[in-house]
Amino acid sequence: MAVNSPLPVASELKPVNGIDIGFAEAGIKKPNRKDVLLMKLAEGATVAGVFTKNRFCAAPVQVSKANLEAVSNGGKPIRALVVNTGNANAATGEQGLQSARTTCEEVARLLGIDAQQVLPFSTGVILEQLPVQKIVAALPAAVSNLKQDNWFNAAEAIMTTDTQPKAASLTTTIGGHTVTMTGISKGAGMIKPNMATMLGYLAFDAKVAQPVMNELVRYAADRSFNCITIDGDTSTNDSFILVATGAGTLSIDSTDSPDYIALRDAVTGISTHLAQQIIRDGEGATKFITISVEQGRDMEECRKIGYAIAHSPLVKTAFFASDPNLGRILAAIGYAGIDDLDTTKLDLYLDDVLVAKAGGRNPDYKEEDGQRVMKKAEILVRVELGRGDANSTVWTCDLSHDYVSINADYRS
Amino acid sequence: MAVNSPLPVASELKPVNGIDIGFAEAGIKKPNRKDVLLMKLAEGATVAGVFTKNRFCAAPVQVSKANLEAVSNGGKPIRALVVNTGNANAATGEQGLQSARTTCEEVARLLGIDAQQVLPFSTGVILEQLPVQKIVAALPAAVSNLKQDNWFNAAEAIMTTDTQPKAASLTTTIGGHTVTMTGISKGAGMIKPNMATMLGYLAFDAKVAQPVMNELVRYAADRSFNCITIDGDTSTNDSFILVATGAGTLSIDSTDSPDYIALRDAVTGISTHLAQQIIRDGEGATKFITISVEQGRDMEECRKIGYAIAHSPLVKTAFFASDPNLGRILAAIGYAGIDDLDTTKLDLYLDDVLVAKAGGRNPDYKEEDGQRVMKKAEILVRVELGRGDANSTVWTCDLSHDYVSINADYRS
Numbered sequence: 001m002a003v004n005s006p007l008p009v010a011s012e013l014k015p016v017n018g019i020d021i022g023f024a025e026a027g028i029k030k031p032n033r034k035d036v037l038l039m040k041l042a043e044g045a046t047v048a049g050v051f052t053k054n055r056f057c058a059a060p061v062q063v064s065k066a067n068l069e070a071v072s073n074g075g076k077p078i079r080a081l082v083v084n085t086g087n088a089n090a091a092t093g094e095q096g097l098q099s100a101r102t103t104c105e106e107v108a109r110l111l112g113i114d115a116q117q118v119l120p121f122s123t124g125v126i127l128e129q130l131p132v133q134k135i136v137a138a139l140p141a142a143v144s145n146l147k148q149d150n151w152f153n154a155a156e157a158i159m160t161t162d163t164q165p166k167a168a169s170l171t172t173t174i175g176g177h178t179v180t181m182t183g184i185s186k187g188a189g190m191i192k193p194n195m196a197t198m199l200g201y202l203a204f205d206a207k208v209a210q211p212v213m214n215e216l217v218r219y220a221a222d223r224s225f226n227c228i229t230i231d232g233d234t235s236t237n238d239s240f241i242l243v244a245t246g247a248g249t250l251s252i253d254s255t256d257s258p259d260y261i262a263l264r265d266a267v268t269g270i271s272t273h274l275a276q277q278i279i280r281d282g283e284g285a286t287k288f289i290t291i292s293v294e295q296g297r298d299m300e301e302c303r304k305i306g307y308a309i310a311h312s313p314l315v316k317t318a319f320f321a322s323d324p325n326l327g328r329i330l331a332a333i334g335y336a337g338i339d340d341l342d343t344t345k346l347d348l349y350l351d352d353v354l355v356a357k358a359g360g361r362n363p364d365y366k367e368e369d370g371q372r373v374m375k376k377a378e379i380l381v382r383v384e385l386g387r388g389d390a391n392s393t394v395w396t397c398d399l400s401h402d403y404v405s406i407n408a409d410y411r412s
Numbered sequence: 413m414a415v416n417s418p419l420p421v422a423s424e425l426k427p428v429n430g431i432d433i434g435f436a437e438a439g440i441k442k443p444n445r446k447d448v449l450l451m452k453l454a455e456g457a458t459v460a461g462v463f464t465k466n467r468f469c470a471a472p473v474q475v476s477k478a479n480l481e482a483v484s485n486g487g488k489p490i491r492a493l494v495v496n497t498g499n500a501n502a503a504t505g506e507q508g509l510q511s512a513r514t515t516c517e518e519v520a521r522l523l524g525i526d527a528q529q530v531l532p533f534s535t536g537v538i539l540e541q542l543p544v545q546k547i548v549a550a551l552p553a554a555v556s557n558l559k560q561d562n563w564f565n566a567a568e569a570i571m572t573t574d575t576q577p578k579a580a581s582l583t584t585t586i587g588g589h590t591v592t593m594t595g596i597s598k599g600a601g602m603i604k605p606n607m608a609t610m611l612g613y614l615a616f617d618a619k620v621a622q623p624v625m626n627e628l629v630r631y632a633a634d635r636s637f638n639c640i641t642i643d644g645d646t647s648t649n650d651s652f653i654l655v656a657t658g659a660g661t662l663s664i665d666s667t668d669s670p671d672y673i674a675l676r677d678a679v680t681g682i683s684t685h686l687a688q689q690i691i692r693d694g695e696g697a698t699k700f701i702t703i704s705v706e707q708g709r710d711m712e713e714c715r716k717i718g719y720a721i722a723h724s725p726l727v728k729t730a731f732f733a734s735d736p737n738l739g740r741i742l743a744a745i746g747y748a749g750i751d752d753l754d755t756t757k758l759d760l761y762l763d764d765v766l767v768a769k770a771g772g773r774n775p776d777y778k779e780e781d782g783q784r785v786m787k788k789a790e791i792l793v794r795v796e797l798g799r800g801d802a803n804s805t806v807w808t809c810d811l812s813h814d815y816v817s818i819n820a821d822y823r824s
Binding site: 052053054055056057088090091092093094095096125126127128129232236313314317318320321323325326327328330331333334335336338339341343344355356358359360361399400401403404405407408 | 464465466467468469500502503504505506507508537538539540541648723724725726729730732733735737738739740742743745746747748750751753755756767768770771772773811812813815816817819820
C-alpha cells in the first residue's frame with residue numbers, strides 16, 4: 001500500500017548493544033494484537049526527546065518531559081521506555097496523569113529502577129481514560145521476552161492504522177569506532193481513526209553526554225520528523241526519542257568534535273528515512289511529494305511556504321488526480337504569509353519542468369510536460385524565491401478518497 | 413444540494429435605485445452561459461472594497477485596488493463594475509494586467525466614462541491568459557440589457573461550480589429613510605476546478621461619504637466574508653465590494669451618526685447571509701458548522717482557534733461521518749498556536765451538550781448525546797476558553813468524498 005516503501009526485513013534490523021526490547025498483547029482496544037512495547041536501556045545510556053507542541057499534550061508526554069527534565073537537573077538516568085497503542089491518554093485530566101504514572105511505577109517495580117527513570121508514551125483515541133490495569137497486567141509478559149534482537153516486533157507493536165511497520169538500521173564507522181543504529185517509527189495511524197500520531201525511536205550504541213544529546217535530537221528532528229505533514233493535524237502525542245546506549249566504544253562529550261558531526265549526520269539521515277516512511281504510508285497516500293523551497297531569506301519563510309503548499313487541499317487533490325492544475329501551487333505560495341514576497345522573482349519547477357517563470361506562466365511550458373510529471377508516484381516541487389540563500393524541504397502525500405474513507409469511518 | 417439554503421426568488425430581489433445590471437455570454441470557457449456581468453452606478457455613488465491578501469493576487473484585483481485608491485486620492489468616482497467568470501487572470505504577468513485594463517477601457521468607451529472609473533473582476537482557472545477579445549466582443553450585449561431589476565441574472569452570471577445562485581435583499585428604515593439593499597455572492601466554485609474564489613457585491617441606495625464607506629466595508633467583511641472557510645485555500649481573486657448608489661434619501665457623512673450604526677448593522681447582517689450561502693453551497697458540503705470561540709483574551713486568538721478547528725481535515729471528516737470523535741476538536745484547539753492556553757479552563761460544547769469540561773472529558777457526557785448532535789445538518793461547536801471576554805465566530809462545512817471528487821476531476 002505504501003508508496004515505494006518496501007517492508008522492513010527483520011533480519012536486517014541490527015540489534016543495538018545496550019537496549020533490550022519486549023512486547024505484549026494487553027488487549028487495550030482489540031485482542032490478539034501487540035499493543036505494549038517495553039525498551040530497557042543499559043546503565044550509562046543517555047536519552048533526549050522532542051515532543052508535540054499541542055497544548056492538549058497527552059498525559060504520558062507530560063510525564064516523559066518531566067522525567068527527562070529531572071535527568072538534566074541531576075536526577076537518575078532514564079532506564080526504560082514504555083509505549084502503548086489503542087489509547088492516547090490525552091484530554092484525560094488528573095486521572096490520565098495518574099494512569100501514566102502508574103504505568104511507570106509498574107515498569108520500575110519489574111525492572112528494579114525508579115518510576116522517574118521510565119518514559120511513558122501512548123497513541124490511539126483521545127478523550128478516553130487509559131485502561132491502565134490491562135497494561136499493568138501485560139507488563140510481566142513484555143519483561144519476560146526482553147531481548148536485543150526484537151526491533152521488528154517493536155516496529156509492529158507501535159502500529160495503529162499504519163499499513164506496515166516502519167524501521168531502519170545501519171552500521172557506520174565514526175572516528176574509527178563502529179556504531180550501530182536502529183530506529184522505528186509510526187504515523188498516520190489510528191486504532192480507531194483519531195489522529196495522525198507520530199512516534200519515532202532511534203537508538204545507537206555510542207556513549208554521548210546529555211547536553212550533546214539534547215542538541216542532537218533537535219537538530220535531527222528539525223530536518224526529519226519536523227519536515228513531514230499528511231494533513232496538518234498536530235497530534236497530542238507526537239514524540240521522537242533518541243537513545244545513546246553507551247554500550248559501544250565511541251564516546252562524545254562535545255558538539256565541537258568531528259565525531260559529533262559524523263554522528264549527527266548519520267542520525268539525521270536515518271531519522272529522515274524513518275520520517276519519510278510515515279509519509280509513504282500516509283492515510284490514503286498514492287504519491288510521495290517532496291517540496292523544496294529555495295532562495296529564501298531564511299529557513300522559516302521557506303518552511304512556511306513549503307507547509308502552505310503541503311497543506312492545501314486543492315494542491316493535494318490535484319496530485320491525487322495527476323492533474324497539472326499548477327496555479328493552485330502558486331496560490332498556496334501567495335497566501336503563505338510572506339507579506340513582502342515579490343512574485344515576479346519566483347520560479348516554479350515540477351521535477352525538471354519550468355512551469356512558472358518570474359511569477360507568470362513560462363511561455364515554453366506545455367501542459368503535456370506537467371502531465372508527464374504529475375503521473376509519477378514521486379514528485380519534486382521546487383520553488384525558487386529569488387530573495388536569499390536559505391532553503392527548506394517538506395515531505396507530504398496527496399489527498400485521496402481513501403483519506404476521507406479512513407477518517408470518516410465510525411470508530412467501532 | 414446546498415445545506416438548508418433555498419434558491420433565491422428573482423421577484424424577491426429588490427432593485428436598488430442607482431445601479432443598473434447587464435450581462436452577456438462571452439463564451440470564455442464554455443458557450444451558452446452567462447459569464448460577463450456589468451454593473452453601472454449612478455453619479456454620486458461611492459464604492460469601497462476589501463480584497464484577497466494573496467501575494468499572487470490577480471491582475472483585475474491589482475487594477476481594482478489602484479482605481480479605488482485613486483478615488484480616495486481625489487480622482488473621479490467609480491461608475492462601473494465588470495466581472496467575468498471562466499478565467500481568473502491570475503499569475504498572468506504584464507499581459508494579464510494589460511487585459512484587465514483593456515476590459516476597463518472598453519467598458520469606459522461604451523458608457524462614456526474614464527477607464528479609471530471601472531473596477532474589473534475575474535474568477536476561474538489561473539495561470540492562463542484572459543481571452544480579453546471575447547469579453548470586449550460581448551460587452552455591447554451587456555450594455556444593451558442594463559436595467560435595475562436584474563439581480564437574479566447577476567447572481568447567475570458570477571457562478572462557476574456553485575450549484576445555485578446566491579443573493580439576498582432587504583428593505584429597512586434608518587433615521588426615517590427607507591433603504592433598499594441587495595447583494596450577490598459566489599464561492600466554492602470553479603469553472604474547471606481550480607480555487608474557491610469568493611466574490612461578493614452588495615449595493616444600497618443611501619448616500620455615504622467615501623471615508624465612511626471604507627470603514628463600513630472593513631467592518632462588515634470582518635464579521636461576514638472573513639469568517640468563512642471551506643478548505644483554507646485563499647484565492648488570488650477574492651473581492652467584496654460595497655456600493656452606496658446615493659440614489660435614496662438617507663445620507664451619512666460620519667461614522668459617529670446613529671444612522672451609520674443602523675446601516676452598518678444592516679449591511680453586516682446581509683453580508684453574513686451572503687457569506688453563509690457560500691458555505692452552505694461549499695464543495696461537497698453536507699453540513700453547515702458554526703464555530704463560536706468565546707471567553708478569549710482578544711478576537712484574534714478566538715479566530716485562530718476557530719480556523720484551526722474549521723481547517724482540520726480530521727474534524728471535517730468526522731462531521732461528514734456524523735462521528736462524535738470530539739477529541740479531534742480539542743487537538744485542533746491545542747495546536748492553534750495559543751502558547752499560553754491553559755487547557756484546564758476550557759469547556760467544549762456541541763450544541764447544548766457539554767463534551768469536555770476543564771480540559772477533560774465531562775464525566776456526564778454520553779456518546780449518544782454527541783451522536784445525536786453530529787447527525788444534524790447544522791451544528792454549533794462552542795468553545796469557552798475561560799480567559800477573557802472576546803469572542804469570534806467562524807462558519808465552515810464538512811469534508812466529504814464529493815470535495816475530493818470535485819477537485820480531483822481533470823480540468824477538461
